[in-house]
Every structure is written in C-alpha cells, then in structure tokens.
Amino acid sequence: MAEQRRGRDGRRPSQRQRIPTLAAPAQGWLGAHARCLIEALGRMHRRWVASLLTVFVIGITLALPTGLYVLVKNLDTLSTSWQGTVQASLYLDDDVSVERGRTLARRLDARDTIDGAEYVSAEEGLETFREASGFGDALDALPSNPLPAVVVVTPDADMTRAAVGELVDTLRGETGVARAELDQAWLERLFAILSLIERAAWVIGLLLSAAVVFIVGNTIRLDIENRREEIEVMKLLGASDAFIRRPFLYSGVWYGLSGAVVALILLGGCFVALAGPLGTLTRSYDGALDLVGLGWSGGFALLATGIALGWCGCALTVNRRLADIEPR
Amino acid sequence: MTDIVAFNHVVKRYPGGKMALDGVSLRLARGEMAFLTGHSGAGKSTLMKLIGLIERPTRGQVVINGTDLATVRRRQIPRYRQRLGLIFQSYNLLFDRTVFDNVALPLVIRGLGHADIARRVRAALDTVGLLSHERKFPVTLSGGEQQRVGIARAVVDRPYLLLADEPTGNLDPALSADIMRLFTRLNETGTSIMIATHAIDLVQRMGHRRIALDHGHLEAG
Ligand SMILES: Nc1ncnc2c1ncn2[C@@H]1O[C@H](COP(=O)(O)OP(=O)(O)OP(=O)(O)O)[C@@H](O)[C@H]1O
Ligand SMILES: [Mg+2]
Numbered sequence: 404m405a406e407q408r409r410g411r412d413g414r415r416p417s418q419r420q421r422i423p424t425l426a427a428p429a430q431g432w433l434g435a436h437a438r439c440l441i442e443a444l445g446r447m448h449r450r451w452v453a454s455l456l457t458v459f460v461i462g463i464t465l466a467l468p469t470g471l472y473v474l475v476k477n478l479d480t481l482s483t484s485w486q487g488t489v490q491a492s493l494y495l496d497d498d499v500s501v502e503r504g505r506t507l508a509r510r511l512d513a514r515d516t517i518d519g520a521e522y523v524s525a526e527e528g529l530e531t532f533r534e535a536s537g538f539g540d541a542l543d544a545l546p547s548n549p550l551p552a553v554v555v556v557t558p559d560a561d562m563t564r565a566a567v568g569e570l571v572d573t574l575r576g577e578t579g580v581a582r583a584e585l586d587q588a589w590l591e592r593l594f595a596i597l598s599l600i601e602r603a604a605w606v607i608g609l610l611l612s613a614a615v616v617f618i619v620g621n622t623i624r625l626d627i628e629n630r631r632e633e634i635e636v637m638k639l640l641g642a643s644d645a646f647i648r649r650p651f652l653y654s655g656v657w658y659g660l661s662g663a664v665v666a667l668i669l670l671g672g673c674f675v676a677l678a679g680p681l682g683t684l685t686r687s688y689d690g691a692l693d694l695v696g697l698g699w700s701g702g703f704a705l706l707a708t709g710i711a712l713g714w715c716g717c718a719l720t721v722n723r724r725l726a727d728i729e730p731r
Numbered sequence: 732m733t734d735i736v737a738f739n740h741v742v743k744r745y746p747g748g749k750m751a752l753d754g755v756s757l758r759l760a761r762g763e764m765a766f767l768t769g770h771s772g773a774g775k776s777t778l779m780k781l782i783g784l785i786e787r788p789t790r791g792q793v794v795i796n797g798t799d800l801a802t803v804r805r806r807q808i809p810r811y812r813q814r815l816g817l818i819f820q821s822y823n824l825l826f827d828r829t830v831f832d833n834v835a836l837p838l839v840i841r842g843l844g845h846a847d848i849a850r851r852v853r854a855a856l857d858t859v860g861l862l863s864h865e866r867k868f869p870v871t872l873s874g875g876e877q878q879r880v881g882i883a884r885a886v887v888d889r890p891y892l893l894l895a896d897e898p899t900g901n902l903d904p905a906l907s908a909d910i911m912r913l914f915t916r917l918n919e920t921g922t923s924i925m926i927a928t929h930a931i932d933l934v935q936r937m938g939h940r941r942i943a944l945d946h947g948h949l950e951a952g
Contacts, residue, residue: 633825636823637840638809638812639812640812640837641814644809646840729785
C-alpha cells in the first residue's frame, strides 16, 4: 500500500511541491477558521431548542438597555426642542431705577449667549398681571405695587442645559439683580431626571452586559462538559488547546451575534407597536419632534457589542475548562 | 538513537501509593514489533501512558525517538503526540462524525489541505479494508470494523511509533487474528509497533517479540 502511494507521488513531484508551499498555508488557515465557524453553527443547530432559548435570553437582555438608550435619546431631543422656550427672569432690587434697568437689559442683549433681554418695569408687570389674572379689584386694594421690576432674558437657543445653568448663575451676580430664576423650573427638574435615566441606562447596560457574558459562559461550559470525551480524544490525537478552543469561541460569537439580532427584532417590534401613539404625540407638536430609532450605526454597534460579549463570555470560561480535561 | 523506545529504570507510583511500574528498563528497536503481556494490573497500560505523556514517571527516564520525555513541556505535548499513533480502548471514535471524518481528525489537527487529507484518509481506509464504509457513521459498524477505523485513524499520519492498548479486547478469536495480521502488515511497511494484549496464545502463534510484565516488573524480553 505504502509502496503504491510512494509510486503515485513520485510521478507528479512538481505539482506536489508547488501546492503546499504557496497556496496551502493561507488557504489552510482561512479554511480552518471558516470550517470552525460553520462547525460551531452546526453544533448549535444540532441542539437548536436549547440554543434558541439561550439566544432569546441574550436577545432580551441586550434589548432592555438598548431600548432604554433609545428612550433617553428621544427624550433628549424632546427636551432640547423645548429648551428654545426657556427664559430666565432677573428680579431687580427695588432701588434700581427704570433707566438703569433699561441699560442693564441693553447690555445683556448685546451678549453672544443671549438671544434677547427685555426690561419690564414694576408698573408694566402689574398691568400684565391684572389683565392675565383678573384679580384687578384685589390688586387695586393694595397700598403699593408688590411686584419688582424684571429683566426677561432669553438664552441662545443652541445652548446646552449646563451652559444655560451657568449663564443664570452669572446673571445672579449682576449688580442690581436680587434674584435670577429659570422660568421653567420644572424643565430643570426634567433635565435632572433625564440625566438620572441616562446614568441608569448605563448602569443597567453594564450589569446586563455582564449577564450576557455569564449566560454565554455558562452555555459554553455545559457544551464543553457534553463534549468531554471528544475533547479527550482530540488531545490524545495531538490537538493543541488553541485548536480545541476555536469552535467554542465561534459558538460564543454566534450566540452573541444571534442574541443581538433578536434584540434588534424585539426593538423593531416595540417601535412599530409604539409608532401609533407616538405619531399622535408628534403631530401635536406640529412635527417639531422627530422620533429617532437606533439608526444604522447604533444597530451595528449593538451587533458588535453582541459579538464582543459572546467572545468574552466564551474566552473567560473556555481556557480554564479545557485545561481541566486531559486524557486519562 | 537506533531505539525508538528506551525505558531506563522507570518507576511509576500513582498518587494512591500504588506501584504500577517498579524499575522497568526496556528497549524497542526502530521498525520492531513487540507484544506487551501480563496479568490484569501488571502495568501494561501505565507503560503506554508514559510513552503517550498521559502520565509522567515518578523516577527514571523515558526516551522516545531520541527525545527524553522529561524535556517535553506541557505546551509541546500536542506536537509530540501528533507523531505517535495511539489506540486506546477507552478513547474511541467520535460517534457524531462519519468514518471518513474520524480518520481525518489527526490530519485536520495538523492543518493539512483538503486534497491531501482525502488522499491519505482513503489510503488508510484502504489499508484496513474499509474504503467502502467512509460515509457511514461508527454506530452502524461492527466492533471489529470500529476497531479497524481506530487503527486507520492511528496510522493515517504515518506515525513512527504505533501503540495499541488491547486492540482486540472484546473481539472473537478470528477477528482478533485479523487485526493482528493488520498490525503485522503495518509493521512490514516500517512502523514500530507495541501492542498490549491478554491474548497470549495469539501472541505465541504470531512469533513476535514478547515483553512480559508482572506486578510492575519486567519478566522476560
Ligand atoms: N490513575 C490511577 N490511579 C491510581 N492507580 C492506578 C491508576 N491507573 C492504574 N492504577 C493502578 O496501577 C496498576 C497498573 O495498572 P495498569 O492499568 O497499568 O494495568 P494493566 O496491566 O493495563 O491492566 P489491565 O490488563 O487490566 O488493563 C493497577 O494496580 C491499577 O490499579
Ligand atoms: Mg490496561
């Protein structure tokens, strides 16, 4: 038999030497990885119920923080579109004259960060209040005007929340200003809540990412346990740890990737389900609000995150587990 | 250097305190075929595990193909094992793969290309007379056929040393003789072979060298 083989090889020596030296190494390496990728998929397919459950759990786990992130992104655009209407009221000291008040308003108006500043004297304020409130008679009964003069400041529309806050702080320091307040204190509170939700989204995202790592790690651990005998045989035949590890790492990648795809589908479903009521809300704002989804970059980031987490979950488990398995 | 296997005063004591090999010195020449015999518990499997680096000796020196195994580090074991052909009863075929894929495994591990693998696997299956069974799964084969697939897997990468631990363990005498003849043929192509077996009458009929172990001691050889 061996004789025959040698004879056959001998007949085509040039062909036999060219193939291994040039094509084979690259082809072999790529081919080996491609084979592992397919093989890992085949392994998952063979126990598809368990795999599907794992993938679903990963999908839900990934969908939660991502959904929260999209929510925060939408609330953010919502709040910036409201920010254009924010005004700050500077309540002037009683001894500030009308002339000095007007000068202050003109000076503030000239600033880059301020869109407009309007002086409202105590009398004008009272008049406006009388008309708006309908408390005319009651106000007449007062011995003196209880309202202070006010400079109403509209900050530049492009400013961030933090910058608006800083601006109000500096205005508080102007001479003649008794108090400075953002008109929409509730908006301030909304901003605070928003940043809280954003922070929470990050924390939840980190925790659930760790959960995905553990889920994948545990699945791979069971997988390795089920293949103990196969791994022992491979080691006996001279397989390196890296060789044995590769298909498991690819399983981890597949779990992470499919989990991310499931998460995208779940989020898409939520978006469609919420589109009706959100559309009504948007129309009530004259289309000033555009709903933002995850977008292409966000979607790809989610897929990449899934792959990375799957890889991590596997890498953290597989080395330790494989080292424990030796032929006896 | 002409010896493929050299044991120098090898002692193997298992963690439980059991003395499996007690000062064994032996040689197997390149191209030689020898049977390892002895009662159950004599230390046959232990001797083979030392060669396969599945166990390490407590004392003494094992030199295989000129390499002192004490110098082979854990990371180098895979590469070392790739050059051996191991047939252990407890390490059987992978039942979720075809006969072809089972035999191809050592070559896949070495990273050979498709065409090369197919050619060598077919040659090995031809040697053991199972070429027509390449697409089958191991469960559909008889015990003797499975054993021959295991042998094909062990020789597919042309090892310099073939170790077989009770390769005819639960086969009937006729099949056992078949398998032994197969080993003889492999030996004639130049492979050094060591076979542990209980089938003493078969060994005596074959007329090859016999290494007998008794309670961890070498008896004759
Ligand atoms: N892993 C182990 N731990 C402790 N003792 C062991 C271990 N493996 C083998 N032994 C002991 O070492 C002695 C030799 O065992 P070994 O397996 O080498 O015998 P053997 O000649 O192959 O026997 P058999 O013909 O039954 O296979 C036995 O007494 C056995 O109990
Ligand atoms: Mg034994």
